[in-house]
Amino acid sequence: MDTFDWIVTGAKAAFLVVILLHVVPIMAWVERRGSALIQNRLGPNRVGPLGIFQSLADAVKFIFKEDPVPGHVEPFYYVLAPLVSLVPAFMTFGVIPFASSIQLGDRMIHFQVADLNVGLLYVFSIASLGVYGIIMAGWASNNKYSMLGSLRSSSQMISYEISMGLSVIGIVMVFSSVKLGDIATQQGELLTHFGPLLLPEALQFPRWGVFVQPVGFLIFLVSVFAETNRLPFDLPEGESEIIAGYHLEYGSMKFAMFMMAEYLNMFTASGLLATLYLGGWQLFPGMGYVLHEVQAYFQMSALAGDWTRIVFEVVSFGIKVGFFMWFFVWVRWTLPRFRYDQLMDLGWKVMLPLSLANILITSVFIFFGWV
Amino acid sequence: MLVKKKKGIFQEFYLVEILKGLYITFKNLFFARKVTLQYPEERRNYSERFRGVHYIKATNGVENCTACMLCPTVCPAECIHIEAGERADKEKYPIRFEIDVLRCCFCGMCEEACPKDAIKLSSIYEMSTTYREVYDKSFLLEQRGNK
Amino acid sequence: MDISPLFFYGLAGLAIACSFWVVFNRNPVSSAFSLVLVFFSFAGIYALLDAHLIATLQILVYAGAIMVLFIFVIMLLNADIPSFDLARSHLFVKCIAGFISVLLFGLFTWVFQKSPNSRALGPFTVEAIEASGGNTQVLSELLFSEYILPFELTSILLLAAIVGAVALAKRKLAGGRF
Numbered sequence: 175m176d177t178f179d180w181i182v183t184g185a186k187a188a189f190l191v192v193i194l195l196h197v198v199p200i201m202a203w204v205e206r207r208g209s210a211l212i213q214n215r216l217g218p219n220r221v222g223p224l225g226i227f228q229s230l231a232d233a234v235k236f237i238f239k240e241d242p243v244p245g246h247v248e249p250f251y252y253v254l255a256p257l258v259s260l261v262p263a264f265m266t267f268g269v270i271p272f273a274s275s276i277q278l279g280d281r282m283i284h285f286q287v288a289d290l291n292v293g294l295l296y297v298f299s300i301a302s303l304g305v306y307g308i309i310m311a312g313w314a315s316n317n318k319y320s321m322l323g324s325l326r327s328s329s330q331m332i333s334y335e336i337s338m339g340l341s342v343i344g345i346v347m348v349f350s351s352v353k354l355g356d357i358a359t360q361q362g363e364l365l366t367h368f369g370p371l372l373l374p375e376a377l378q379f380p381r382w383g384v385f386v387q388p389v390g391f392l393i394f395l396v397s398v399f400a401e402t403n404r405l406p407f408d409l410p411e412g413e414s415e416i417i418a419g420y421h422l423e424y425g426s427m428k429f430a431m432f433m434m435a436e437y438l439n440m441f442t443a444s445g446l447l448a449t450l451y452l453g454g455w456q457l458f459p460g461m462g463y464v465l466h467e468v469q470a471y472f473q474m475s476a477l478a479g480d481w482t483r484i485v486f487e488v489v490s491f492g493i494k495v496g497f498f499m500w501f502f503v504w505v506r507w508t509l510p511r512f513r514y515d516q517l518m519d520l521g522w523k524v525m526l527p528l529s530l531a532n533i534l535i536t537s538v539f540i541f542f543g544w545v
Numbered sequence: 546m547l548v549k550k551k552k553g554i555f556q557e558f559y560l561v562e563i564l565k566g567l568y569i570t571f572k573n574l575f576f577a578r579k580v581t582l583q584y585p586e587e588r589r590n591y592s593e594r595f596r597g598v599h600y601i602k603a604t605n606g607v608e609n610c611t612a613c614m615l616c617p618t619v620c621p622a623e624c625i626h627i628e629a630g631e632r633a634d635k636e637k638y639p640i641r642f643e644i645d646v647l648r649c650c651f652c653g654m655c656e657e658a659c660p661k662d663a664i665k666l667s668s669i670y671e672m673s674t675t676y677r678e679v680y681d682k683s684f685l686l687e688q689r690g691n692k
Numbered sequence: 693m694d695i696s697p698l699f700f701y702g703l704a705g706l707a708i709a710c711s712f713w714v715v716f717n718r719n720p721v722s723s724a725f726s727l728v729l730v731f732f733s734f735a736g737i738y739a740l741l742d743a744h745l746i747a748t749l750q751i752l753v754y755a756g757a758i759m760v761l762f763i764f765v766i767m768l769l770n771a772d773i774p775s776f777d778l779a780r781s782h783l784f785v786k787c788i789a790g791f792i793s794v795l796l797f798g799l800f801t802w803v804f805q806k807s808p809n810s811r812a813l814g815p816f817t818v819e820a821i822e823a824s825g826g827n828t829q830v831l832s833e834l835l836f837s838e839y840i841l842p843f844e845l846t847s848i849l850l851l852a853a854i855v856g857a858v859a860l861a862k863r864k865l866a867g868g869r870f
Binding site for chain 1: 721722725728744745748749751752756760761764767768826827828
């Protein structure tokens with residue numbers, strides 16, 4: 175790597191960190207306003223236009239609050255736990271591509287911080303570490319409710335990680351790569367088959383993961399909800415049973431770090447869903463036409479046209495991620511919490527066999543060359 | 546009695562039900578009337594009989610109260626303290642009239658018991674303070690009533 | 693300047709320090725957390741050797757799944773009270789434990805000293821792997837062609853273990869009726 179590469183990688187990483195840091199307050203605001211509107215309330219609307227600076231005020235409050243360490247906790251792990259849950263949340267987004275590539279001179283710049291050889295596996299391995307923060311918090315708090323929360327969290331993570339991993343195998347089989355960049359690029363092609371039927375050219379639609387792997391998409395979506403501890407599966411913090419679960423003993427910025435980790439995990443999950451199943455940075459149908467019109471209207475040079483394309487791709491990716499982020503909020507305020515045995519039943523008796531069957535059917539389809 | 550409902554295949558599948566639920570919340574999000582009252586700008590209209598901050602009615606600047614002690618007697622919270630005195634015209638009057646609002650339960654019994662129509666409860670409900678307030682006579686004599 | 697030896701010594705030192713912490717810590721949960729750190733430093737060393745897939749799998753399988761299960765079981769059984777405390781055990785047991793650890797350490801040192809330092813490289817050099825599509829592809833191709841039989845046999849072994857575990861657990865629950 176030479177200086178230019180270092181600068182480019184640094185710029186991409188800095189861009190991502192800025193985005194990630196902004197996602198948290200914005201999502202906190204969206205969550206509060208969205209939940210309020212769904213429940214026929216108005217929500218926070220006083221600080222700034224539409225209350226958008228409410229999160230800023232909250233952040234100021236979190237920072238300036240007293241930050242005591244209760245006397246009955248294990249101090250080292252108690253302080254470490256929020257960090258342990260926050261750091262993996264920041265680490266995962268690096269392998270997700272947010273736009274395609276651009277030719278600068280004789281160099282190709284990929285809009286992805288690191289195109290690792292192990293791509294998808296990296297995301298899973300780092301995401302599976304997030305649970306340590308929760309376990310550590312629950313254990314170090316020395317409180318039976320926190321302990322119950324972390325126990326629930328760890329068993330839930332393990333149960334749903336299996337079906338999540340198995341559901342993604344279908345995607346990996348279809349696109350025959352674990353690199354997220356490859357998967358996103360291949361989704362730009364057109365789907366020529368509908369099962370064994372050959373589609374006429376007018377009916378061909380993009381080969382997005384959701385069309386190729388509808389069952390896998392559903393399993394992945396549900397498992398992601400369980401992995402991020404979001405509402406139908408938020409048993410680790412079920413207020414009515416175990417008060418707040420693992421973050422019961424936490425206050426001020428330490429609590430805020432748990433919140434940040436939750437929203438960042440949500441963001442990564444949305445990015446992953448968009449990349450694997452909605453074509454990643456691929457433009458929406460029709461956006462390509464608009465792009466051509468814009469490029470022709472302003473009579474752009476090749477370089478300017480390329481940059482416009484990148485902007486379009488980033489916007490398209492952003493819309494997809496934003497949709498899933500909103501979907502997380504939407505589902506949270508629609509569905510009630512599962513009972514614990516229902517959660518386990520769903521994970522082991524429905525999701526796991528379904529994902530195994532999905533792999534089998536996918537392999538049959540691939541064998542006959544239908545996808 | 547526990548009745549096990551027979552569920553159809555669609556309900557058993559559960560996803561359709563989730564979609565229905567999502568549709569309902571989506572409708573609420575955009576099209577439902579919001580019930581929030583934007584408090585300092587908008588206020589709720591309370592009934593005429595609402596019982597808020599106390600006051601003592603006065604005619605021509607003289608309080609109607611004759612310190613007959615009916616209201617401290619009837620008060621279930623025992624929050625009214627009166628010290629009676631005598632005016633120059635031999636009329637009984639309260640030297641001290643204090644209501645411990647921290648104890649008051651706003652039941653309105655004092656209002657009902659008063660033969661002179663002196664003690665009243667107004668419809669003012671903004672009465673939060675940062676100290677333990679005891680209404681004294683001068684405060685109570687401010688005519689804030691609407692009754 | 694090549695900085696990878698520095699990384700190696702740092703990670704190796706971390707691994708050794710954490711292993712000692714695992715052994716000498718009285719608290720089982722604390723031990724388990726430091727074992728996670730040991731796995732992490734191993735993953736780092738694998739990554740330094742350009743074996744990214746192994747590094748990721750190390751984190752995914754050991755740190756992400758197995759250790760979570762370990763900690764889950766430790767917390768579920770409430771094993772915070774050390775039942776096997778070396779400090780309270782018999783002097784004879786201590787002596788045997790010390791003797792065995794010294795013996796093992798000597799054995800490992802001897803083996804590493806005796807093993808030839810410069811062996812001929814196999815066909816899978818870093819460049820060869822890079823050329824044929826990276827770690828993941830090379831490993832999976834080998835796994836599903838040349839080593840398909842051991843791979844499948846391993847999965848059957850795991851399946852047998854799962855079935856056995858379920859059978860044992862259920863028999864105890866149902867009072868022998870199963």
